[in-house]
Amino acid sequence: MTLATPETAFTFLREKGFRLTKGRRAVVNLLLGDDSPLSVNEVLERLKKRGTNINRVTAYRELAFLEEMGLVESVQFEDGMRRYARAGGHRHHLICTSCKTVEAVELPHDLDVMEKRIRQQTDFTIDRHELEFYGRCRKCA
Ligand SMILES: [Zn+2]
């Protein structure tokens, strides 16, 4: 499946006969809206800010369901915390070592030039890459 958006995910789930509950919709909208990986706590907090209250058990169940459906994938970070993000999304992460938030970042030309150079130097065929930048976010700087 190509990178899912909330809309394509809803269509996909509906076609498979799954119900789109309010909680499910909210989690899909949150996680498939961009590539920032969120912990369960962050999912709960952000949904609350958006006016949707779901409990922790429901959140875990929805995340497991969406992971099983291949829409979301979980990533374990250095701090040992599991975070959830859009499956197949780009993994360029800004990781705040102070408040532990993880934010996705887009690079205009990505690593095209670097990958080309690596390929020429090593004959290694690169399928994908991940980048992690550690530091302090704007709130903690
Ligand atoms: Zn921070």
Ligand SMILES: [Zn+2]
């Ligand atoms: Zn990249």
